[in-house]
Structures are given as C-alpha cells and as structure tokens.
Amino acid sequence: MTSEGSQPFDLVIVGAGMYVCGKGTEGYGTVLPAAFEACRQGWIKTIHLAAATKKSADLAKAKAEELKDLTKISPDIRFYPENGDDPRAYMTAVKKASQPCGAIVSVPDNLHFDITKELIKKRIHVQVVKPLVSTIEENKKLIELRNKYNVYGCVEYHKRFDESNLKLFDLIRQGTLGELLHFRINYSQRKLIPLTMFQSWVDTTNIFQYLGVHYVDLIYFLTSATPLRVMSIGMKKYLSGKGIDTFDTIQTLIEWQLADDKGSFLSSHLTGWIDPDVSTAMSDQRLEVIGTKGRYRSDQKDRGVTLTTDDFGCEQINPYFCQFYHDVDGQGLKINGYGPKSILQFVKDTADIIKGKKGPTDMMGLRATFDSSLCISMVLEASARSLAENNTWVRIR
Numbered sequence: 236m237t238s239e240g241s242q243p244f245d246l247v248i249v250g251a252g253m254y255v256c257g258k259g260t261e262g263y264g265t266v267l268p269a270a271f272e273a274c275r276q277g278w279i280k281t282i283h284l285a286a287a288t289k290k291s292a293d294l295a296k297a298k299a300e301e302l303k304d305l306t307k308i309s310p311d312i313r314f315y316p317e318n319g320d321d322p323r324a325y326m327t328a329v330k331k332a333s334q335p336c337g338a339i340v341s342v343p344d345n346l347h348f349d350i351t352k353e354l355i356k357k358r359i360h361v362q363v364v365k366p367l368v369s370t371i372e373e374n375k376k377l378i379e380l381r382n383k384y385n386v387y388g389c390v391e392y393h394k395r396f397d398e399s400n401l402k403l404f405d406l407i408r409q410g411t412l413g414e415l416l417h418f419r420i421n422y423s424q425r426k427l428i429p430l431t432m433f434q435s436w437v438d439t440t441n442i443f444q445y446l447g448v449h450y451v452d453l454i455y456f457l458t459s460a461t462p463l464r465v466m467s468i469g470m471k472k473y474l475s476g477k478g479i480d481t482f483d484t485i486q487t488l489i490e491w492q493l494a495d496d497k498g499s500f501l502s503s504h505l506t507g508w509i510d511p512d513v514s515t516a517m518s519d520q521r522l523e524v525i526g527t528k529g530r531y532r533s534d535q536k537d538r539g540v541t542l543t544t545d546d547f548g549c550e551q552i553n554p555y556f557c558q559f560y561h562d563v564d565g566q567g568l569k570i571n572g573y574g575p576k577s578i579l580q581f582v583k584d585t586a587d588i589i590k591g592k593k594g595p596t597d598m599m600g601l602r603a604t605f606d607s608s609l610c611i612s613m614v615l616e617a618s619a620r621s622l623a624e625n626n627t628w629v630r631i632r
C-alpha cells in the first residue's frame with residue numbers, strides 16, 4: 236500500500252526512444268526515470284516497457300540497469316518484444332499486466348491515435364505525450380472512446396508544472412499585466428533532432444506540430460482563450476538540402492478570443508530545428524507576454540546554470556525539468572522536476588480512479604486532458620492548412 240492508501244498498479248510504457256529512456260543520448264529520458272520514481276514512492280507494482288524491436292527493448296533494458304545503479308531503485312520491470320521485431324508488442328505487455336492498469340504512450344506522433352485507441356478499448360487509463368493527435372476528428376474520436384469505456388485520458392504537457400509558468404498563470408489571472416496584447420515565443424532545437432534522432436519519422440510531422448505545440452497548450456492553460464484564426468509560414472533551406480523535405484523553421488500567428496467579451500490577443504510562435512549541434516542546450520526557448528499594464532519575460536533555456544567541460548564544451552543546464560538529486564538519507568538519487576511531476580500526477584490520478592476515490596471525468600482542474608487538447612488540434616489542423624494554402628489566415632470554426 237502507498238502512503239496514501241492506494242494499491243500499487245501495473246504501468247505499461249509504449250515506446251523506448253529518446254523521451255522514454257534517452258535512446259541516442261547520454262541521459263535516461265523522462266518517462267522511465269519518472270516511472271522509477273513512481274515505483275520508489277509505492278504507486279507502481281510492475282513496469283511493462285514495450286518497444287517495437289528486440290534491439291530497442293535491449294537498449295531500454297541497458298538504460299534501466301544503469302538507472303537502477305544510480306537511483307538504488309529496483310523496480311520489477313519487463314521488456315517487450317522478447318524475441319524478434321513486433322510493432323504490436325505493446326498488446327502482449329497489456330495482456331501480461333495485471334488489470335486495471337495505466338499506460339503511457341510515447342511513440343512517434345503519427346502512431347498516437349491508433350495505439351491510444353486500442354489501449355482505451357482495453358479499458359486502460361492513458362497518458363499520451365504531446366501532441367495528442369494532429370486532427371480534430373481524431374481528437375473527438377478519442378474523447379468519444381474515453382467516455383464509452385469510462386477511462387481517464389490525459390496529455391503529458393509538462394510546461395503546466397513549471398513554476399516559471401505557474402507564476403505567469405497567477406499574474407494573468409490577477410490582472411497584474413492588464414489586458415493581454417501579445418505572446419511571443421521562440422522555441423528551437425538542434426539539427427541532430429531531424430537529421431539523426433527522428434530520421435525515421437521526421438517527414439510525418441513538422442516543427443510546429445512537434446515542438447510549437449507545447450506553447451499553444453501553455454497559452455490555452457494560462458488564458459482559457461479560444462483560438463480564432465491561424466496563419467503559418469515556413470522556410471525550407473537547410474534540411475531540404477540534406478534530402479529531408481520539411482521546413483527548417485515555421486512562424487505561426489494565432490489570434491485568440493478571451494471569454495466574457497474580454498477581447499482578443501495575438502501569439503506569435505517562431506519554431507525551428509536547425510540550431511547548431513554545439514548550441515548550449517538541446518532546446519532554446521524564450522517567452523514574452525505583453526499586456527497593457529506590464530510585460531513578463533521568461534528565458535526558459537538560460538536558467539542561470541552553466542557547465543563547461545573539456546568533454547562537452549559549454550552547456551546550459553535546466554535544473555528544473557528532469558534531474559537526479561541526492562536523497563537526504565544518502566540512498567541513491569531521486570528523480571525530480573516538472574517533467575517527472577506531470578507523469579507522477581497521472582500515476583497518482585490513476586491510483587485514485589482505480590481505488591474508486593474519483594471518477595475518470597472528475598480529473599479536470601488544471602490538467603491537460605483530451606478535452607483541453609481539442610483547441611490544440613484545431614490550431615494544428617489550421618496551421619497545416621495555412622502552410623498548404625499559400626499561408627492564408629485559416630479561421631477556426
């Protein structure tokens with residue numbers, strides 16, 4: 236039993252890439268460390284991690300062994316497929332897991348819909364990494380299925396858990412910035428993401444859908460406004476020269492309508508994935524909000540911590556996202572930060588539902604749900620249309 240009286244349950248993780256376990260990096264990703272922390276806290280009984288190939292499963296197993304050493308947590312963890320390649324190994328994992336259980340889906344964007352649909356039909360509570368899906372129709376279908384099978388469905392938008400954004404949430408709600416006029420976001424990542432990491436699925440997404448979406452959700456979270464119209468313009472120079480037919484950068488403008496006739500405001504999002512690989516962090520991200528009474532600036536890359544070494548050059552570290560910190564009792568490392576927090580929240584919510592303390596549709600509040608994702612799907616669909624239709628403004632109905 237956990238300290239809060241819930242029975243530990245089984246957690247299925249679908250995917251074994253960079254975000255799950257740090258595949259292709261020196262690190263351990265975010266999902267697997269968060270699942271380890273959930274085991275330490277007594278929420279999870281067994282982790283079932285499903286990749287699509289035995290090779291990926293073995294890589295995840297090696298990362299898990301290193302994590303065990305670092306954290307001194309020894310979860311019961313099983314890996315699938317056990318032999319050969321099997322893109323449906325997650326269904327074997329579901330069969331092996333004790334029911335009721337929860338699942339985290341972290342596979343390429345274009346697979347989110349089909350896999351999530353199947354899990355819901357097995358009555359599994361599910362958290363999907365962003366973006367939930369890229370079309371309104373798919374989003375609505377997932378809401379319909381979630382209601383039909385009475386399960387909980389949420390999206391892992393961890394920026395809602397970052398204190399620098401929660402501070403802004405309060406300032407906006409209290410009217411400290413006055414009437415909202417503009418949000419300006421710059422968000423970009425290194426070239427190695429499209430060239431190496433996402434090589435196998437880079438042409439199924441675009442940089443606004445993969446990265447920009449974080450701040451579309453954040454603006455919705457901060458303001459509860461509704462998107463009215465969207466315009467996107469992309470530039471193709473570097474990646475197209477490398478044989479990848481995708482935009483290097485996309486600039487998107489969104490007009491939002493506030494509730495209660497409080498008028499509209501604009502957000503502009505400059506997203507890209509051709510930063511030099513020697514940039515000081517994987518993600519460069521800045522946010523500025525301008526209101527009639529004030530301005531809020533947040534450098535979400537430069538958190539004030541710089542590490543310079545012979546081996547890796549100069550790095551700007553974000554100590555608040557997903558880091559390992561010493562336990563006060565000296566027993567290994569604890570996993571902390573707004574990334575794991577958002578996953579642990581899903582785990583605790585699932586425990587409450589399984590115990591019958593709450594129903595799946597009671598989980599609203601400030602959570603990123605399938606319902607709150609609808610507005611993001613609207614923006615993604617409108618942005619894709621604008622890119623395809625000569626960068627026209629696309630009105631959202």
Ligand SMILES: NC(=O)c1ccc[n+]([C@@H]2O[C@H](COP(=O)([O-])OP(=O)(O)OC[C@H]3O[C@@H](n4cnc5c(N)ncnc54)[C@H](O)[C@@H]3O)[C@@H](O)[C@H]2O)c1
Nearest residue numbers: 250251252253254255285286287322341342343344364365
């Ligand atoms: N929230 C964030 O900050 C964040 C960061 C990175 C990625 N993501 C999202 O996470 C998802 C995964 O991204 P990633 O960086 O791990 O990508 P990745 O390319 O490193 O990994 C994807 C993994 O999914 C596996 N996969 C594919 N089909 C599968 C199947 N049928 N069953 C099981 N596994 C399967 C692939 O083998 C691969 O290992 C994407 O949707 C991405 O947009 C979120």
